[in-house]
Amino acid sequence: MKGSILIGQSGGPTSVINASLSGSIDAAKQSEQIDNIYGAINGIYGIINHQIIDLSLEDSNDIELLKSTPGSILGSVRYKLPNFQDDPTDYIKIVEVFKLLNVKYFIYIGGNDSMDTCSKISKYFQSINFPCNVIGVPKTIDNDLINIDHTPGYASAIKYIATTISEIYQDISCYRKGKVTIVEIMGRDAGWLTAGSKLASLTNNGPDLIYLPEHPFDIEDFLNKVSRIYQQKGHALIAVSEGIKDINGKYILEYRSSNSSDEFGHLQLGGVAQVLAEYVEKRLHLPNRNVELNLPQRCASHLASLTDVNEAYNCGYYAVKYIIDHTDKMVTMLRIKNYEIEYQLTDLSSVANFVKTVPVHFICQNGSNISQDFIDYALPLIQGELNISYQNGLPKFANLKKYYINLSKEHN
Amino acid sequence: MKGSILIGQSGGPTSVINASLSGSIDAAKQSEQIDNIYGAINGIYGIINHQIIDLSLEDSNDIELLKSTPGSILGSVRYKLPNFQDDPTDYIKIVEVFKLLNVKYFIYIGGNDSMDTCSKISKYFQSINFPCNVIGVPKTIDNDLINIDHTPGYASAIKYIATTISEIYQDISCYRKGKVTIVEIMGRDAGWLTAGSKLASLTNNGPDLIYLPEHPFDIEDFLNKVSRIYQQKGHALIAVSEGIKDINGKYILEYRSSNSSDEFGHLQLGGVAQVLAEYVEKRLHLPNRNVELNLPQRCASHLASLTDVNEAYNCGYYAVKYIIDHTDKMVTMLRIKNYEIEYQLTDLSSVANFVKTVPVHFICQNGSNISQDFIDYALPLIQGELNISYQNGLPKFANLKKYYINLSKEHN
Numbered sequence: 001m002k003g004s005i006l007i008g009q010s011g012g013p014t015s016v017i018n019a020s021l022s023g024s025i026d027a028a029k030q031s032e033q034i035d036n037i038y039g040a041i042n043g044i045y046g047i048i049n050h051q052i053i054d055l056s057l058e059d060s061n062d063i064e065l066l067k068s069t070p071g072s073i074l075g076s077v078r079y080k081l082p083n084f085q086d087d088p089t090d091y092i093k094i095v096e097v098f099k100l101l102n103v104k105y106f107i108y109i110g111g112n113d114s115m116d117t118c119s120k121i122s123k124y125f126q127s128i129n130f131p132c133n134v135i136g137v138p139k140t141i142d143n144d145l146i147n148i149d150h151t152p153g154y155a156s157a158i159k160y161i162a163t164t165i166s167e168i169y170q171d172i173s174c175y176r177k178g179k180v181t182i183v184e185i186m187g188r189d190a191g192w193l194t195a196g197s198k199l200a201s202l203t204n205n206g207p208d209l210i211y212l213p214e215h216p217f218d219i220e221d222f223l224n225k226v227s228r229i230y231q232q233k234g235h236a237l238i239a240v241s242e243g244i245k246d247i248n249g250k251y252i253l254e255y256r257s258s259n260s261s262d263e264f265g266h267l268q269l270g271g272v273a274q275v276l277a278e279y280v281e282k283r284l285h286l287p288n289r290n291v292e293l294n295l296p297q298r299c300a301s302h303l304a305s306l307t308d309v310n311e312a313y314n315c316g317y318y319a320v321k322y323i324i325d326h327t328d329k330m331v332t333m334l335r336i337k338n339y340e341i342e343y344q345l346t347d348l349s350s351v352a353n354f355v356k357t358v359p360v361h362f363i364c365q366n367g368s369n370i371s372q373d374f375i376d377y378a379l380p381l382i383q384g385e386l387n388i389s390y391q392n393g394l395p396k397f398a399n400l401k402k403y404y405i406n407l408s409k410e411h412n
Numbered sequence: 413m414k415g416s417i418l419i420g421q422s423g424g425p426t427s428v429i430n431a432s433l434s435g436s437i438d439a440a441k442q443s444e445q446i447d448n449i450y451g452a453i454n455g456i457y458g459i460i461n462h463q464i465i466d467l468s469l470e471d472s473n474d475i476e477l478l479k480s481t482p483g484s485i486l487g488s489v490r491y492k493l494p495n496f497q498d499d500p501t502d503y504i505k506i507v508e509v510f511k512l513l514n515v516k517y518f519i520y521i522g523g524n525d526s527m528d529t530c531s532k533i534s535k536y537f538q539s540i541n542f543p544c545n546v547i548g549v550p551k552t553i554d555n556d557l558i559n560i561d562h563t564p565g566y567a568s569a570i571k572y573i574a575t576t577i578s579e580i581y582q583d584i585s586c587y588r589k590g591k592v593t594i595v596e597i598m599g600r601d602a603g604w605l606t607a608g609s610k611l612a613s614l615t616n617n618g619p620d621l622i623y624l625p626e627h628p629f630d631i632e633d634f635l636n637k638v639s640r641i642y643q644q645k646g647h648a649l650i651a652v653s654e655g656i657k658d659i660n661g662k663y664i665l666e667y668r669s670s671n672s673s674d675e676f677g678h679l680q681l682g683g684v685a686q687v688l689a690e691y692v693e694k695r696l697h698l699p700n701r702n703v704e705l706n707l708p709q710r711c712a713s714h715l716a717s718l719t720d721v722n723e724a725y726n727c728g729y730y731a732v733k734y735i736i737d738h739t740d741k742m743v744t745m746l747r748i749k750n751y752e753i754e755y756q757l758t759d760l761s762s763v764a765n766f767v768k769t770v771p772v773h774f775i776c777q778n779g780s781n782i783s784q785d786f787i788d789y790a791l792p793l794i795q796g797e798l799n800i801s802y803q804n805g806l807p808k809f810a811n812l813k814k815y816y817i818n819l820s821k822e823h824n
Contacts, residue, residue: 303714
């Protein structure tokens with residue numbers, strides 16, 4: 001069926017979410033079934049509130065630059081659609097807009113929650129026999145989606161993490177008596193990002209200890225190990241997930257002494273490195289420093305993995321290829337021997353709301369390090385670098401003109 | 413005079429301190445006056461404790477890779493030499509080693525404190541008529557040395573800062589209702605690094621507010637401005653130096669409520685962004701996030717400025733050219749119109765222990781932003797990118813073999 005395509009982005013940004021958009025736009029331009037290419041501003045919010053732009057009018061240089069532009073260029077949203085059985089209001093508005101713009105193809109680029117949104121819309125369309133195909137494009141630095149070898153965005157995040165850990169190790173090891181440096185990495189329930197720090201061992205600058213949320217954290221064992229490493233080397237580098245917990249499931253972050261007196265009365269994740277540094281100070285009396293890698297993990301596109309950029313682009317590209325004849329699916333990546341990726345489809349409902357954690361055989365040394373199996377899994381993902389365009393000494397980003405559609409006019 | 417050269421590194425590492433070492437080694441190899449090229453491990457400590465290596469035996473590929481290797485490859489030290497009039501012990505040991513190795517040329521790469529060390533050694537040599545020339549090579553990300561246009565290391569640090577700010581702005585601006593994001597940048601007494609964040613405005617992603625230690629910080633004015641910006645944009649990005657102080661000279665960090673109950677009883681710098689985020693939370697009730705750029709500011713050599721790398725290399729190179737006929741000097745950089753650099757010499761004692769802060773005309777909007785004058789000053793520094801060698805998807809660093817000299821053998 002011939003018609004328009006509408007593309008949206010949702011959830012937390014990654015370094016390569018715009019590469020997927022770029023792939024979808026390129027494929028849509030090539031398709032004879034697609035006559036208009038629209039973008040939803042702030043995802044589902046933009047559809048419901050008539051914030052839609054015409055992507056076909058954008059300069060092709062900017063579409064190319066999307067491959068190295070961080071953030072969600074269309075704007076993102078965190079909005080949980082109610083079940084349409086409970087409240088169909090949003091769904092009715094969506095169908096109204098889709099009819100106005102003759103949208104026959106809907107692509108949503110996002111993570112776990114966004115695949116839930118995507119799945120709900122798809123199921124609603126099927127329930128009313130509305131003729132619009134729906135396909136989700138995966139993205140998340142967290143790598144916690146199931147039914148996929150790894151998620152677009154993850155590889156660039158760990159290339160950033162491993163590079164930064166490697167540089168930090170080089171920096172901190174220059175003193176005879178250095179510091180115990182604790183680096184906090186994103187990941188509440190899954191330690192995929194923190195595991196990525198292990199790749200720095202390939203430059204001989206890997207962390208001395210690595211702790212993930214998947215394995216109970218023992219503060220005494222940690223202190224013993226840190227003490228021993230510091231005695232041997234005169235410094236120590238430890239990578240920890242923000243979400244590490246003790247054997248009783250209590251967040252190590254909650255060990256923080258000052259947190260009890262927090263006048264705002266709420267516990268924020270982030271800060272576990274600070275808690276551990278305080279233990280190193282108090283119990284081991286060793287000089288210490290805590291480093292939180294923070295936002296650059298998901299937006300340092302100047303250091304994106306070329307493999308990741310290409311895969312994210314291809315996921316967007318294949319989504320459009322597949323959407324002509326398929327609906328209610330997510331594009332997925334299957335790993336073939338010697339590292340090749342096949343782009344296939346999986347059911348949206350099989351993906352939404354599930355979480356993939358780091359498997360046991362990737363964790364070793366009683367939960368304080370990462371195995372060779374993980375390196376074998378992750379190393380192919382970080383290969384290659386993008387040829388970044390610089391302007392004024394800084395990376396140049398895509399600058400979409402955002403030509404808004406006047407939906408009331410379309411209506412008349 | 414013909415003899416050996418000894419090179420040491422000292423103080424906090426930068427992304428390009430090893431580029432200076434590389435320049436000195438290359439120049440020493442070319443000099444007919446220099447027959448041996450030695451390196452001191454951990455600076456002055458290595459000289460006093462006989463930790464000296466033969467740099468001429470290192471692989472030339474590694475010497476080249478030094479240009480993109482962070483950290484102090486020879487090891488660093490923070491050790492304040494006593495005045496030789498008070499206690500000559502260290503100085504006597506230094507001369508002993510220099511005699512053993514026939515060191516006629518001594519080069520010390522470092523910042524403010526290291527120039528003090530360098531100056532003291534130089535003055536001691538002159539006082540006993542010891543025939544060894546001494547030249548300092550400047551480095552510090554802080555850019556706080558006087559008698560120099562800017563310091564090697566600074567440019568790469570602000571290229572990293574401006575790039576990261578630019579990427580973070582791209583990331584945080586994707587939500588309709590985003591967060592107030594406060595980014596903490598190094599700099600206790602001088603705001604040079606934080607000022608560098610202004611360069612991100614060239615990508616239209618500059619911070620909304622920028623605060624340096626040079627101008628008194630007013631918390632009420634800050635909250636008013638943040639509130640207004642958030643109402644307009646739905647997000648705000650603020651860059652602050654770790655060392656900002658109020659009108660009474662009190663560190664804003666000390667405003668921290670939980671700090672009073674700190675059981676370790678000492679106040680650490682770092683954490684001011686957290687304090688300000690707490691104010692935004694408590695007073696403005698706006699969603700917020702704090703980001704500390706931390707160590708990558710001084711070690712992210714994958715993003716080094718090519719201009720900086722070349723200048724650092726040249727400072728090391730010219731130090732060796734000049735040392736044949738000069739002593740008691742530091743290499744300095746003079747800016748010629750249209751941005752060219754001339755490498756000259758300045759007296760060590762005119763540099764050591766002085767601090768250069770950000771001039772008033774670089775600061776604007778009542779201390780909450782940075783002027784065009786600063787952009788004009790800083791923009792040439794961040795031009796160009798190094799062609800980084802990658803291995804296994806990660807930057808490849810120099811791996812010195814470190815052939816130690818047996819000084820007892822030399823002695824016999």
